[in-house]
Amino acid sequence: MxxxxxxxxxxxxxxxxxxxxxxxxxxxxxxxxxxxxxxxxxxxxxxxxxxxxxxxxxxxxxxxxxxxxxxxxxxxxxxxxxxxxxxxxxxxxxxxxxxxxxxxxxxxxxxxxxxxxxxxxxxxxxxxxxxxxxxxxxxxxxxxxxxxxxxxxxxxxxxxxxxxxxxxxxxxxxxxxxxxxxxxxxxxxxxxxxxxxxxxxRGLIAAEVDFTGPHGDVHSGSFGGAIPNPITELVRVLAQLHDGERKVTLPGFYDGIVELSEVDRELFAKLPFDEQEWLGNAKSTAPVGEAGYSTLERVWARPTAEINGIFGGHTGPGGKTIVPSEAHAKLSFRLVAGQEPVDVAKAFETWIAERVPAGITAAVRFEGEGVRxxxxxxxxxxxxxxxxxxxxxxxxxxxxxxxxxxxxxxxxxxxxxxxxxxxxxxxxxxxxxxxxxxxxxxxxxxxxxxxxxxxxxxxxxxxxxxxxxx
Known part of the structure; x- marks a missing residue:
C-alpha cells in the first residue's frame, strides 16, 4: 500500500x-x-x-x-x-x-x-x-x-x-x-x-402537456369568463399534482418503491449537513417537500414531480387582453428504486386525461423512454x-x-x-x-x-x- x-x-x-x-x-x-x-x-x-x-x-x-x-x-x-x-x-x-x-x-x-x-x-x-x-x-x-x-x-x-x-x-x-x-x-x-x-x-421521465382551447386568441372582454381559458385550466389541473403533504397524487406512484431503512436514515444523518448552507446553494430560503422526510432523504431517496416550465398566451411587454388559444407545461418526474419510467408515464397520461375540462383538447408527450x-x-x-x-x-x-x-x-x-x-x-x-x-x-x-x-x-x-x- x-x-x-x-x-x-x-x-x-x-x-x-x-x-x-x-x-x-x-x-x-x-x-x-x-x-x-x-x-x-x-x-x-x-x-x-x-x-x-x-x-x-x-x-x-x-x-x-x-x-x-x-x-x-x-x-x-x-x-x-x-x-x-x-x-x-x-x-x-x-x-x-x-x-x-x-x-x-x-x-x-x-x-x-x-x-x-x-x-x-x-x-x-x-x-x-x-x-x-x-x-x-x-x-x-x-x-x-x-x-x-x-x-x-x-x-x-x-x-x-x-x-x-x-x-x-x-x-x-x-x-x-x-x-x-x-x-x-x-x-x-x-x-x-x-x-x-x-x-x-434516481431515474427520470420528462413530459410536456399541451392544452388547446379556442382556435385562435380571442378578445378577453368579449369572450373571457364565458369560454375555457387553456392557461387557467392547465394551472388548475397541475395544482392537483400534489396533496397537502406534498405527496404526488398519481395513482400507484409510490407502489413498490424501495423505502428507506433505519440504517439508511442513520447513515444519511451522520453526514455533516448544514441545511442553511444547502439552501444558500439552492438559492432559496426555506426547505419544503414531502412530509416525514429530511431534506437529504427527499432529494436522494424519494420520488418527485416538478413543473419545470409553463407558458402560453402573451408574454411580451405591455398588456394584451386575450383568452389565449394554447397553454403548455414541461414536467419531470424523478424516480427511485422500484419505479419504472414507463409506468409513471402511463399513469400521468391517464391522470391528465381524466381531468381535461370540456372545451379543452389535451396532448401529452414524453422525452424518450426515460432513465431507470x-x-x-x-x-x-x-x-x-x-x-x-x-x-x-x-x-x-x-x-x-x-x-x-x-x-x-x-x-x-x-x-x-x-x-x-x-x-x-x-x-x-x-x-x-x-x-x-x-x-x-x-x-x-x-x-x-x-x-x-x-x-x-x-x-x-x-x-x-x-x-x-x-
Missing part, C-alpha cells in the same frame, strides 16, 4: 500533463460542429490506453449516424478465478457558454490554488483518467504484468447528450462487456474532508471493496482505513442501463466535489483528489480479487 501511494505521488506530474492534453480537445457532443472533436477525443484516449499496455482497445461507433464514438478497452488478468470489472465513464463534455464568465479558456487547462480548471476536468475526463494512473500503480506495486481483475473500460461519447444510443450499444456488445460488477466514476463525494461513496441514483433508477445494497461485497479502497486512499496510513460514509445522488444517468443490460451491480468511485462547477463556467477538479482517486483505484483491483464478489 505504501508503494502504491509513492508511485502515484512520483508520477503525478506526468499524469497531470497527459490529462491537460486530453482536456484541450473540445469534445462537446451536443454541438454538431464538434462531432470531429468528439471523435478526436475518443481516438486520443484509445491511443493512450494502448500505450499504457491494454492489449485490446477499440473505438466503437454509436447508432443513428451520430458520429460520437465510445472507447472500449480490455486487459485480462490471466487468473481463471479473477472477477471481471467494467469501468464506466464518458469523454464528451458540456457546452461552455457563456464564455465571458470563464476566468481562463475552457479548453486551456489551467492550474490555480491546487485545482485544475477546464471543461471536463471533473465531468468526466479527470475521473476517467485517474484510472490509468491507478492501474499503473497497481501493477508497479504488485509486480504483476496484468491486473488482478479482468479489467474492461467503456467510455462513451454522448452522455452529455442524454446517452440516446448507449443502451443499444450495450445490448450490441453485451457479450464483450460481460462482467461481475460495474464501477462508475462519474459522480462525486460529500467533501474533501468527508470521503463518501454514492450508492444510488439504480440502487446498490449497502452490504454488497463490491461496495464494501470500494469503501475499503477509498478508506485506505484517504487515511493517513493506508494500513488503517478511515470510515467511508454513503450518499446518493438526486440526478440521473445511464447506470440503470448498465445494471440491467449487463446484469451486474453498479458501484461508484468518484472524487469530485459539490462546488466543482459541473456544466457551468470555471469547471474544476481538486488535483489532490484526482490522485486520491487513482490511489483508491489501485487498491480496489487487489481488494476485489482478494475478497471476490460473492
Amino acid at each position: 505504501a508503494q502504491i501511494r509513492q508511485f502515484v505521488t512520483d508520477n503525478a506530474a506526468e499524469f497531470f500533463e497527459d490529462l491537460k492534453d486530453w482536456l484541450r480537445i473540445p469534445s462537446i457532443s451536443s454541438d454538431p460542429d464538434r462531432v470531429a472533436d468528439v471523435r478526436a477525443s475518443a481516438q486520443w484516449l484509445a491511443a493512450k490506453l494502448r500505450a499504457d499496455g491494454f492489449p485490446v482497445v477499440e473505438v466503437w461507433e454509436t447508432g443513428g449516424g451520430a458520429g460520437l464514438p465510445a472507447v472500449f478497452a480490455e486487459w485480462p488478468s490471466g487468473d481463471p478465478d479473477a472477477p471481471t470489472v467494467a469501468v464506466y465513464g464518458h469523454h464528451d463534455v458540456q457546452p461552455v457558454t457563456p464564455l465571458e464568465l470563464w476566468q481562463t479558456g475552457p479548453f486551456e487547462p489551467t492550474e490555480r490554488d491546487g485545482r485544475l480548471y477546464a471543461r471536463g476536468a471533473a465531468d468526466d475526463k479527470g475521473q476517467v483518467f485517474f484510472h490509468t494512473l491507478g492501474l499503473k500503480a497497481h501493477l508497479a506495486a504488485t509486480g504483476r504484468t496484468a491486473p488482478a481483475v479482468n479489467l474492461k473500460l467503456i467510455v462513451e461519447g454522448e452522455e452529455e447528450s442524454g446517452s440516446p444510443h448507449f443502451p443499444a450499444l450495450l445490448r450490441e456488445h453485451a457479450d464483450r462487456l460481460a462482467c461481475d460488477v460495474v464501477v462508475v466514476s462519474d459522480t462525486g463525494m460529500w467533501a474533501k474532508g468527508t470521503p463518501t461513496s454514492c450508492t444510488g441514483m 433508477p439504480c440502487l446498490t445494497p449497502l452490504d454488497h461485497p463490491a461496495l464494501q471493496s470500494v469503501s475499503r479502497a477509498l478508506g485506505r486512499a484517504f487515511a493517513e496510513d493506508p494500513a488503517t482505513p478511515r470510515e467511508i460514509l454513503y450518499t446518493r445522488e438526486g440526478g440521473s444517468g445511464p447506470e440503470a442501463d448498465l445494471q440491467d443490460v449487463l446484469g451486474a451491480p453498479v458501484v461508484f468511485l468518484g472524487i469530485s466535489l459539490p462546488d466543482d462547477g459541473w456544466h457551468g463556467p470555471n469547471e474544476k477538479v481538486d488535483l489532490d483528489l484526482l490522485l486520491k482517486g487513482a490511489e483508491a483505484a489501485a487498491y480496489l483491483w487487489e481488494d476485489l480479487a482478494e475478497h471476490g464478489l460473492r
